[in-house]
Amino acid sequence: MSNTDNSSVPMDDESEVGNENATTKSTKVGDKRKSEYWNHFWDFRDPVTKKIVQVKCKYCEKMLTGNTNNGTSSLKKHLGACSKYPPNVDKKQKxxxxxxxxxxxxxxxxxxxxxxxxxxxxxxxxxxxxxxxxxxxxxxxxxxxxxxxxxxxxxxxxxxxxxxxxxxxxCESGKLKKLIGCLKSRVSLTTDCWTSIQNFNYLCLTAHFIDDNWKLHKRILNFQLMDSHKGKEIGKVVEACILKWEIEDRLFSLTVDNASSNDVAVGYLKTHFHDKLVLEGSFFHMRCACHVLNLIVKDGLSSVKSSIARIRAAVRYVRSSPSRAKLFAHSSMLVKVSCKGSVCLDVATRWNSTFLMLETALKFEKAFNRFAEDDPDFSRELKDGVPTQEDWVNAKVLSLCLKLFYESTKKMSGSLYVTTNLYFHEVLEVLSCLIEWENSTNMDIRIMGRQMREKFDKYYGDLGKTNIMMLVAVVLDPRYKLRFLKYSFKKLYPNDFAKVDVICDNLYDNVQKLFNHYDAIIASSSSKNNRNINVANVDNGSENLSSSNSEQMKKFYDDFDEEESDFIVEKSELDYYLEEARERRVEGEMFDILGW
Structure with missing residues (x-):
């Protein structure tokens, strides 16, 4: 390790103290002083004899008598006591x-x-x-x-x-394992599989859980190397990770992309952890909503791909060299484009980057038109021609359409807040827009809407058949509850109220099953605690039964309770919750459902 002495760093000259004619700073070349202590002082010499008469500390600027013939003991002593000498500052001042x-x-x-x-x-x-x-x-x-x-x-x-x-x-793995081990809640997992440019297969396993303080956590558990993307291989890798973290008794759900191999993997895990899952794993398999939206958009973009291709080619041309970028900036200035920055090129396989490219390019529409006049090569080099007026119209409409999916994907992929209760609302909004696009006067948008609707119906055509937990989350949102879902399904199926009743009855039954599952766990835990208390107090209790008619009176009251119970229908905490008034919904407000 190289150490650099502070004295070697050039410093600003300080103003002289005293008679300038009597003393001057030393500029003598070839001075043979060997002690390091001289490096921490400026010396002042007699203008006649050229001998050092005074020295000045570089840190506190104190003047000392200095003479090379008297050694450096006084300099050493001063440095040891100097309050501004860096080593002393480190020792004395915190x-x-x-x-x-x-x-x-x-x-x-x-x-x-x-x-x-x-x-x-x-x-x-x-x-x-x-x-x-x-x-x-x-x-x-x-x-x-x-x-x-x-x-x-x-x-x-x-x-x-x-x-x-x-x-x-x-160390961090140990802390996380301890945290998860102490949880009273269950853990939901998400997977992500990919192949690197070196052709290695990887799997990322992430845990999502709520701690005992009702704080949401997202923790990556493993980056795991895999032999292949086959379903059974994925299942075995995830199983090994689950066993390693000892969370097999705490699993709630597994969210995966929509692929046949993932279906096989989930089936493998359900078989091996069947008896440890909530309600025997009926709701264990979750399809990634963001991935489904991605598939819907990809199908729709094919109808306007020619307009996208021309705008993409124009953006690529502008960004292909510094001189073209400079000329484009000049064209933007001439037409007074207020947007700062420049256009961005998309990745053709990622629709979200295509949305950002179109959104930015639209701000520079006039600049592209002017650039075509300023650069004669622009029109010649673009094989499919420069963007037409129709292309820009399509881009505007497409940008508005993609913004919906972009915002929905962004909202549902958040990790700092609960997203499950947002799912149904986002799906409803997407469906509403698809219906509007199907009836558009623009032919390209109408075709795009129909293609997207076909893909939408493949996954969400019957919302009653979606993973029921996504609907349970809406029921457990105090702003909506079961009444909102019943209202929504009536709007979705206006001519089939019998179907609505079946969906809502099935939903209520599953909410009740889930409630009973957790209620039994809590009751079991409470009975253990009560049993311990009763055993500890059995002697004290026997001493209090001194009255001869205590047993008779106890039977008297027990008979009354039993007779009265025939006329009372007990309600569970769930029933009270569903019957209570909903929390007020505030438009645009981020509702803290965990805090509630």
């Missing part, structure tokens, strides 16, 4: 450190003192958070920075950093 806790968003203020272990831990966390290579510690710039900021820190090797990162992983 520094305030302000930073964000790595485990929460809380800001921590504390007294700082050098700690080798803390520095190594901080370095390892930096490598993790910023996705830096372990070899960063070998780079010259990083080593120089550390030597200036914390010269006491001994920079570890890349192998040591790798070990520190692994130790953090083991």
């Amino acid at each position: 520094l305030i450190s302000v930073y964000k806790s790595p485990e929460s968003d809380a800001t921590i203020v504390s007294n700082w003192k050098f700690d080798e272990t803390a520095c190594r831990l901080g370095l390892a966390r930096m490598v993790i958070v910023d996705e830096q290579p372990f070899s960063i510690v070998e780079r010259e710039g990083f080593r120089y920075f550390c030597s200036v900021v914390v010269p006491q820190f001994h920079i570890p090797s890349r192998f040591t950093v790798a070990r520190d990162v692994k130790n953090i992983f083991v």
Whole structure:
């Protein structure tokens, strides 16, 4: 590790103290003073004899008598007592450190003192958070920075950093395992599978759960290498992860993309964890709503692909060289485009990036028209021609259509708030827009709407057959409850109220089953506690039964309770909840359902 002495850094000249004619700063070349202490002082020489008569501390600016013949003991003594000498500041003055806790968003203020272990831990966390290579510690710039900021820190090797990162992983995994192990709630899992450019298959398993303080958590459990994307292979990998984290007794649901291999994987897991799942796994399999929306959009975009292709080619041309980008910026200025920045190119296979490209390109429509006049090669090089007026009209309508899916996907993929209760409302909004597009006067939009509706009906055509838990979430939202779903289904099936009754009755039965499942768990836990209390108090209770007619009176009251119960229909907490007035719904307000 290279250490750089502060004295080697150029410093601004200080104003002279005293008679300028009597003393001047030394500029003598070839001075043979060898002691390091002279580096911390400016010396002042007699203008005649050229000998040092005074020295000035570079830190506190105190003037001292100085003479090379008298040694450096006085200089050494002063540095030892100087309050502004950096090493003394480190020893005597506590520094305030302000930073964000790595485990929460809380800001921590504390007294700082050098700690080798803390520095190594901080370095390892930096490598993790910023996705830096372990070899960063070998780079010259990083080593120089550390030597200036914390010269006491001994920079570890890349192998040591790798070990520190692994130790953090083991420590954090232990904390997470302990947290999940203490939960009273269940855990929902999501999977994501992909193939890297090196042709390796990976699976990411993420856990979602609510802790005992009603705080939502999203934690990545595993990045797992797989042999293939076959259903049974995926099932085995997920099973191994579940057993490793010891959460087989806490599973609630598994959300996967819509693919046949995932159906096989879910079936494999349901077979192996059948007796540990809620209601025997009836609602274990969840289809990713965002993935379904993605499939719907992809089918619809094919109808207007020619307009998208011409706009994409125009954007690519503008971004293909600095000179073209500069000329386009000039054209934008001439037509007074107020939008800052420039156009962005999409990834053809990702519709959300296509939406962002169209949204940005529309702001520069006039600039593209002017650019066609300013650059004669623009029209010649675009094989399918420059964007036409019809293309821009299609882009405007398409942008509005895609914005709906973009916002819905964004809302339903959030991780800082509960999304299950939003699902039904987003599906209703998408359906409403698809019906409107099917009746559009624009032929392309009408075709797009029909294609999207066909795909929509494939997955959501019968909302009564969707995973019932997505509807239960609406029932448990105090702003809507079961009444809203009944109202919605009547609007969806205006000519088939019998079907609406079947759907709602089935929904209520499942909500009741779920309530009974958890009620039995709570009752079982309470009975254990009561049994312990009764055993502890059995002796005290026997002493209180002193009256001879106690048993007779007890029977008298018990008979009354039994006779009266024939006329009373007991209601569960669920029934009271469903009958209570709904919470007021405020448009645009983010409702904290966990806080409620």
